[in-house]
Amino acid sequence: MNDTFRPIARLARGFMDRRAGELRAERRIIEAVSNVYERYGFERLDTGSFEYADALGKFLPDADRPNEGVFALQDDDEQWMALRYDLTAPLARFVAQNWESLPKPFRRYAFGTVWRNEKPGPGRGREFIQCDADTVGSARPESDAEMIALAVEGYEAAGLDPADYVLKINNRKLLNGLLASAGVDDGRQQMAVLRAVDKLDRLGPDGVRYLLGAGRKDESGAFTPGAGLGAKAIESVLAFVSASSAGSRDATLNEIAKVVAGSAEGDAGLEELSKISAALTGLGVADDRARIDPSVVRGLEYYTGAVFEAELLLQTKDERGNPVSFGSMGGGGRYDDLVARFTGETTPATGFSFGVSRLASALRAAGKDEAAAARGPVVVIAFDQADMPHYFAAASELRAAGIPAEVYLGGSGMKAQMKYADRRFSPAAVMLGGDEIAAGNVTIKDLDQGRAAAAGLTDHAQWKEGRPGQVTAPRDELVAIIRRIVGGEP
Amino acid sequence: MNDTFRPIARLARGFMDRRAGELRAERRIIEAVSNVYERYGFERLDTGSFEYADALGKFLPDADRPNEGVFALQDDDEQWMALRYDLTAPLARFVAQNWESLPKPFRRYAFGTVWRNEKPGPGRGREFIQCDADTVGSARPESDAEMIALAVEGYEAAGLDPADYVLKINNRKLLNGLLASAGVDDGRQQMAVLRAVDKLDRLGPDGVRYLLGAGRKDESGAFTPGAGLGAKAIESVLAFVSASSAGSRDATLNEIAKVVAGSAEGDAGLEELSKISAALTGLGVADDRARIDPSVVRGLEYYTGAVFEAELLLQTKDERGNPVSFGSMGGGGRYDDLVARFTGETTPATGFSFGVSRLASALRAAGKDEAAAARGPVVVIAFDQADMPHYFAAASELRAAGIPAEVYLGGSGMKAQMKYADRRFSPAAVMLGGDEIAAGNVTIKDLDQGRAAAAGLTDHAQWKEGRPGQVTAPRDELVAIIRRIVGGEP
Numbered sequence: 001m002n003d004t005f006r007p008i009a010r011l012a013r014g015f016m017d018r019r020a021g022e023l024r025a026e027r028r029i030i031e032a033v034s035n036v037y038e039r040y041g042f043e044r045l046d047t048g049s050f051e052y053a054d055a056l057g058k059f060l061p062d063a064d065r066p067n068e069g070v071f072a073l074q075d076d077d078e079q080w081m082a083l084r085y086d087l088t089a090p091l092a093r094f095v096a097q098n099w100e101s102l103p104k105p106f107r108r109y110a111f112g113t114v115w116r117n118e119k120p121g122p123g124r125g126r127e128f129i130q131c132d133a134d135t136v137g138s139a140r141p142e143s144d145a146e147m148i149a150l151a152v153e154g155y156e157a158a159g160l161d162p163a164d165y166v167l168k169i170n171n172r173k174l175l176n177g178l179l180a181s182a183g184v185d186d187g188r189q190q191m192a193v194l195r196a197v198d199k200l201d202r203l204g205p206d207g208v209r210y211l212l213g214a215g216r217k218d219e220s221g222a223f224t225p226g227a228g229l230g231a232k233a234i235e236s237v238l239a240f241v242s243a244s245s246a247g248s249r250d251a252t253l254n255e256i257a258k259v260v261a262g263s264a265e266g267d268a269g270l271e272e273l274s275k276i277s278a279a280l281t282g283l284g285v286a287d288d289r290a291r292i293d294p295s296v297v298r299g300l301e302y303y304t305g306a307v308f309e310a311e312l313l314l315q316t317k318d319e320r321g322n323p324v325s326f327g328s329m330g331g332g333g334r335y336d337d338l339v340a341r342f343t344g345e346t347t348p349a350t351g352f353s354f355g356v357s358r359l360a361s362a363l364r365a366a367g368k369d370e371a372a373a374a375r376g377p378v379v380v381i382a383f384d385q386a387d388m389p390h391y392f393a394a395a396s397e398l399r400a401a402g403i404p405a406e407v408y409l410g411g412s413g414m415k416a417q418m419k420y421a422d423r424r425f426s427p428a429a430v431m432l433g434g435d436e437i438a439a440g441n442v443t444i445k446d447l448d449q450g451r452a453a454a455a456g457l458t459d460h461a462q463w464k465e466g467r468p469g470q471v472t473a474p475r476d477e478l479v480a481i482i483r484r485i486v487g488g489e490p
Numbered sequence: 491m492n493d494t495f496r497p498i499a500r501l502a503r504g505f506m507d508r509r510a511g512e513l514r515a516e517r518r519i520i521e522a523v524s525n526v527y528e529r530y531g532f533e534r535l536d537t538g539s540f541e542y543a544d545a546l547g548k549f550l551p552d553a554d555r556p557n558e559g560v561f562a563l564q565d566d567d568e569q570w571m572a573l574r575y576d577l578t579a580p581l582a583r584f585v586a587q588n589w590e591s592l593p594k595p596f597r598r599y600a601f602g603t604v605w606r607n608e609k610p611g612p613g614r615g616r617e618f619i620q621c622d623a624d625t626v627g628s629a630r631p632e633s634d635a636e637m638i639a640l641a642v643e644g645y646e647a648a649g650l651d652p653a654d655y656v657l658k659i660n661n662r663k664l665l666n667g668l669l670a671s672a673g674v675d676d677g678r679q680q681m682a683v684l685r686a687v688d689k690l691d692r693l694g695p696d697g698v699r700y701l702l703g704a705g706r707k708d709e710s711g712a713f714t715p716g717a718g719l720g721a722k723a724i725e726s727v728l729a730f731v732s733a734s735s736a737g738s739r740d741a742t743l744n745e746i747a748k749v750v751a752g753s754a755e756g757d758a759g760l761e762e763l764s765k766i767s768a769a770l771t772g773l774g775v776a777d778d779r780a781r782i783d784p785s786v787v788r789g790l791e792y793y794t795g796a797v798f799e800a801e802l803l804l805q806t807k808d809e810r811g812n813p814v815s816f817g818s819m820g821g822g823g824r825y826d827d828l829v830a831r832f833t834g835e836t837t838p839a840t841g842f843s844f845g846v847s848r849l850a851s852a853l854r855a856a857g858k859d860e861a862a863a864a865r866g867p868v869v870v871i872a873f874d875q876a877d878m879p880h881y882f883a884a885a886s887e888l889r890a891a892g893i894p895a896e897v898y899l900g901g902s903g904m905k906a907q908m909k910y911a912d913r914r915f916s917p918a919a920v921m922l923g924g925d926e927i928a929a930g931n932v933t934i935k936d937l938d939q940g941r942a943a944a945a946g947l948t949d950h951a952q953w954k955e956g957r958p959g960q961v962t963a964p965r966d967e968l969v970a971i972i973r974r975i976v977g978g979e980p
Contacts, residue, residue: 410594
């Protein structure tokens, strides 16, 4: 094999290999959240990885590099297909295609990989897992409230404490109503206002004031065009987004009403939020778990009413030990026009999406990812090819008792085998040498106890004499002894 | 929204929407098989969806339509990436990239979607789920035996009866040794022989005889070139592949030895199979669960030694009621040269792959997919907006008791709501009308009992009078009554 082409073994840019601990934490989250969704009567749906590009809301390319932001390719029949970038666009396509035959409202949940063709960076991969619930076909604010309750239960089922996070609720209609009162009803200008407000955390009210008006030049001299609002509208927007969200939901609504009330759209938004708040109380979601916060924006253009965002409250630390705020762990909102892209008919819909990797990071930040630390298998040491049947019998007995176990199947000697067991985080090694087999015995090494004891010893001779955590016992006590070790009993 | 472009809501060609029942069955299989893998000491690994095309074993394109058979696209930096078509090629890349830091042997399992850019057809999608275990770094035949034992335990954990299926074992070295004795040692000619033997089921010995020799013309007149063996070699191959596999593993090996023994490679293959058979016995896998069968080929070129195939023995029926043999549900084998594509160094490896969808179909064929029939949520009927808090409280109580429940959140009346509950396969509907609330009662409709009773009634008036399966009780008995209904108690 010397003349042949040898590819370099390397990961594709922005994609990751993930090992057992991380995957165990992720699976636990998906199961916890899925169970909550099922308890709320949502049924699982899985759409394919690919959708036609036009169905995803991107349009046919005229350039060499089509569909910026998605992974797209042209099929044999010339149609452009793209990997889904979220789970909502495929749901809208599915609902439009199957509306007649679905139970209505249609309550579905989904989890799966989504792909973004973006520039990868540290912690920013080009694929990740989302876990969503959506209700399509209900215009009731109660279905929005349910999304928030689902999120609260989901985060707690995944392991967060109530004090660790908060849900923030807003409604696009409030700001749109306020803008309408100021004579601004152009969709693009509304989106520019939203984008400006979205920078409140980073730039503060003064920076946002420029972005709402004529534009802003940053320290580097780069200029961002503004939304072009007049001075009075700018101050209204800033008063709105700064309305305190610290009190009860009703208190916040009263405060917002002072700024927003009067336009039809603003009043509709207030009415919806008021019903959402009442339903949340009915669902047992207290005021401090889910607050009304007028500064929440959510970047996506397709939201038409209520929007939700889940924020981790824990201060986490970066690699240098500096405190960083973790930010959003998931969110959602109402999108009444997404199905209409296909059908032309408004179909009310609302949903919430957990970012599974973000939530896993949040749990890690909160010191709650025990799953990652789980144990490896018991390793049965292989001394002699002729005794393989004995080793296999021991491993089979342990498995039958529900204890992960394996026979070492490499070609190395005793020392390397013990090192292997250590690297697998094995709780114990099982030794069936010729002497043990002849005497009907088994030697078992408790690797945890051995590691702990070894830490207190000062020299190798002492270790060799004491053989910490090692016991020789009748062969038929194998399972009982290992069970004690695995169970952590003395 | 009248002038805008409306895409047609349609599935991308070869991709599927899958609903709750099918997904539940699939998830159950993945969990059962994963648990078996973990009990055998395999650790989960997940590689990314994309690999560089050269790492997958395809080569850089010179045409407009590169990488036939895979979904490939060119990244910003001009490199060609492709979606993985199995889980083995990414494993080989991962192992080559991380060999120094891995515990050896490296025992990993994986499940996930794989993609094939092939012409879709009925039951043939362009993505499906595989669930694999592989051991890299062990040349021992015992590690092959373990793959077979894993497969047996996996199929049974997923729900197949022992009599429903059989594992078939062969070794590429047998046929290669036989061909070497006949003077054939060209790799391409060996593969042509394998492809001919692979058609034994369909063409019988006479058809295969042509394909081993000069070639074969089928009924349509199309000509398939043959492997070009001489007459004597052809008869040896046919004697080999027809060796009976009905007896014990040792009896079959004895019979094969008569045809194959004498060449170094054939003897090595016999020796390996003999050790695999002994280890299987040690692992408790009886001769009728895993047979040695010289007609098993496995299409993939990369196998270098033992190959395995799982076959469903149940006769299933097609849509017209004709019996059809189901064929392969999964398979695997030894591939000692796959990591060497990257490193130049032979790295022994063996694995087994469950086709999850095939196994789900097999379970359905065997009448063992109860998962698909699972229940929907209890539906709380919504009569009056003002009473929403009562409905939500009832649903919350049921969920807290672990019973899936939802409040109907659509805009329709009572009749449509009952129809909705029926379509969701709800076990019960909960009614809290004004009268019930005032009296501190709840009305519960047992939908199963109602459906059963309704089947025995002859007219609507009779039904209306009897109200089968409907009970009004004190509100605080809600959970207890629903629990009886869901539990199926009288």
